[in-house]
Amino acid sequence: MFGYTLEELLAMNISDVIDEEEMIRRPIMFGVLAEGAHIFNERRMVGKDGSIREVEANVKKIDDSRVMAIIRDVTELRKAQKQIQISEATFRGAFEYSAIGMTIVSLDGHWLKVNRGFLNMVGYTEEELVGKQFKEITHPEDVEKNVNLFDEAVRGIRETYRMEKRYIHKNGNSVWVRLNVSMIKDDRSKPLYCVAQIEDVTQERLATEQLMVSQANLRTTINNTNILIWSVDADFRFLTFNDPFVEYMKRTYGVDVRAGIRTFDVELDDDKRAMITRWKDRYLRAFAGETFQFEEHRFGEDLQYSISPIRDDDKIIGASVFAENVTKRKEHDRELAEAIKKIEELKLMALRSVMSPHFIFNVLNSIQFFIARNDRLNAINYLSTFSKLIRSILNHSVTNRITLVEEVEMLKNYVHLEMTRFEEKFGLEMDIAEDLDLESIEIPSLLIQPYVENAILHGLYNKKTTGTLTIRIKEGQDSVVFEIEDDGVGRAEAMRLRQQNFPAHKSMGIRLTEERLKLIKQQNSAAFEIEDLADENGPCGTRVRISIPC
Numbered sequence: 167m168f169g170y171t172l173e174e175l176l177a178m179n180i181s182d183v184i185d186e187e188e189m190i191r192r193p194i195m196f197g198v199l200a201e202g203a204h205i206f207n208e209r210r211m212v213g214k215d216g217s218i219r220e221v222e223a224n225v226k227k228i229d230d231s232r233v234m235a236i237i238r239d240v241t242e243l244r245k246a247q248k249q250i251q252i253s254e255a256t257f258r259g260a261f262e263y264s265a266i267g268m269t270i271v272s273l274d275g276h277w278l279k280v281n282r283g284f285l286n287m288v289g290y291t292e293e294e295l296v297g298k299q300f301k302e303i304t305h306p307e308d309v310e311k312n313v314n315l316f317d318e319a320v321r322g323i324r325e326t327y328r329m330e331k332r333y334i335h336k337n338g339n340s341v342w343v344r345l346n347v348s349m350i351k352d353d354r355s356k357p358l359y360c361v362a363q364i365e366d367v368t369q370e371r372l373a374t375e376q377l378m379v380s381q382a383n384l385r386t387t388i389n390n391t392n393i394l395i396w397s398v399d400a401d402f403r404f405l406t407f408n409d410p411f412v413e414y415m416k417r418t419y420g421v422d423v424r425a426g427i428r429t430f431d432v433e434l435d436d437d438k439r440a441m442i443t444r445w446k447d448r449y450l451r452a453f454a455g456e457t458f459q460f461e462e463h464r465f466g467e468d469l470q471y472s473i474s475p476i477r478d479d480d481k482i483i484g485a486s487v488f489a490e491n492v493t494k495r496k497e498h499d500r501e502l503a504e505a506i507k508k509i510e511e512l513k514l515m516a517l518r519s520v521m522s523p524h525f526i527f528n529v530l531n532s533i534q535f536f537i538a539r540n541d542r543l544n545a546i547n548y549l550s551t552f553s554k555l556i557r558s559i560l561n562h563s564v565t566n567r568i569t570l571v572e573e574v575e576m577l578k579n580y581v582h583l584e585m586t587r588f589e590e591k592f593g594l595e596m597d598i599a600e601d602l603d604l605e606s607i608e609i610p611s612l613l614i615q616p617y618v619e620n621a622i623l624h625g626l627y628n629k630k631t632t633g634t635l636t637i638r639i640k641e642g643q644d645s646v647v648f649e650i651e652d653d654g655v656g657r658a659e660a661m662r663l664r665q666q667n668f669p670a671h672k673s674m675g676i677r678l679t680e681e682r683l684k685l686i687k688q689q690n691s692a693a694f695e696i697e698d699l700a701d702e703n704g705p706c707g708t709r710v711r712i713s714i715p716c
Contacts, residue, residue: 267343267364273320273357275299275313287343287366289336305332305340312345319349320357330367342371394469394489397476398449402429405484418465448473452485461492468493532587548586555579559615568611570639570646571604577637580615584622592626592633592652599640607716609646617650617710625654625708628663645693648712656705657698 261268267284269277280295288295288303300316301309308331315327326348332340346363388395389409396407403426415421419442430442441464448471451458457474470492476484529552536545558576574596581594598604618637626633638649654660693713699706 264363267362267366269300269362269364271300271316271347271360271362273359275301275316278359284364287341287364288333303334305334308332316347316360319347319360322357325349330371340368341366342368392491394491395487396423397484397486398429399484400453400482402446402449403427404429411489449485453482455482466493467491468496529583529587544586548583551579551583555583567608569605570602570607570609573609573611573614574598574604574639577614577618581618581622581635581637584619588622588627590632592622592629592635595634595636597636597638597640602639602641602646607646609714609716613714614648614650614712617712621650621652621654621708621710624660624664625652625656628655628660629653642713644715645713646716648714649709650712651699651707651709653699653707656700657696657708659705 261279261281264281264283267287268281269284270279272278276297276299277295280292285292285295290303295303301313304312311329312331315324315329318324319327326346328344328346330342330344332342335341344365344367346365348361350358350361352358391408392410394408394411394414396411397405399405404423405425407423407425412423415423430446452473452475455475457472459470459472461468461470463469468491470490472488474486475482476486529548533545533549533552536542536548555576558572558579578594578596585592585594618635621635626635633653636649636651638647638651640647640649655663693711695711697709697711699709
């Protein structure tokens, strides 16, 4: 214990082996012994090598000249006890001030101690939790699993367990935690209690759930689109793909696409093999960092492709492909082109039908008549007016809208020619509202003239006396209103005469104009109506009213 031999000790005084600090207590000790009392105490004694040893001394008086001491070396024991004290202090500090929650749970599931981190996590005070069972604030759906794992730890089936669970916060909300539980045992492996480390993962869990929802939505989206989507790695192996691509490959190539198979390892006939082989160059372009698009017609379908590299930091690890089947869209484009072509043809047809061939023929005859009569002035004036009208019609036939001032000028030229041609059989009255801005208001081109022509040819021409053509232009509610009124024979009589004199004639101008009005009405809420006029003697003309948004 002290390094001395028996002979050395017998030759020494006790003070030679007692630490100097302990010598102060010596008179007291011997005073107690003189009274016959038993002394049990701890002392520090000096070994032969000078080391201090911790001892327990059990000393009692034998007689007046002798005492007996039983001394036990407890140096190592005291060192161990000090280490335990340090460890316990360290544990208490780590327990109380840990950044995560920590609890100590008895073998029957009651909390013995909880730290601040856990209290902040669940919103309770220490007084509210200590003595409660952990399952009391565990989410009902997680209780059974938690209790089963805890029981297995208590019964020695497992020493630790880990799980994610939910606690019910004091305010009623769920708190997701990651639980790590360890069983603490004594030196005989008997369970004493459980220590749990608890990490709040609520935000992490919510982020994971949101990510899962986003991924599910993304999968739903890419699988419910008509676009083919797939990607390959640098070894040309399929990485990802959507359902439409799988179906297309099965239908077109008879290939069952699976993740990991190389795109060029599938067995195909020569024609399809050549098609797939061309893709190697396209993938290589993407692997080189190029993003590009192209279209391809194959197996009766038109597909539009977009290929781009897949990057991981600065490294290209594959290529992604988006392919849209544009067969139907191209068919639609072709149909649209044909429709546009048809519209252009209808425009030409409408142009030819704007002016009656009979009118042009008769105007030319009238000019010839004036020339034959050597009436140079009338011939020149008539020809000048006619040329202005024809030029105006040709210009406006290729534009969708014209100004009111241009429309009025064209109508005047046309009516004056008809008045001359019919030898002043009718007169013209034009009533234009003064508040109309003729220069800025625009209307569809070549829309009014056919109704003016109709009023002259079918209403006024058949009248036995001189008639009147009235053209009114006024402002409506966000529109321009045209009224073409004649005091002729009326629509019923005009139709009877037309069938009697020209049974095979079909008026295309009015029909096409009415079709245009229907389209304008659909797009711009235009209004169109025809009113048969009558007095006490019967029919006395027709009034056409056209309202055009401006």
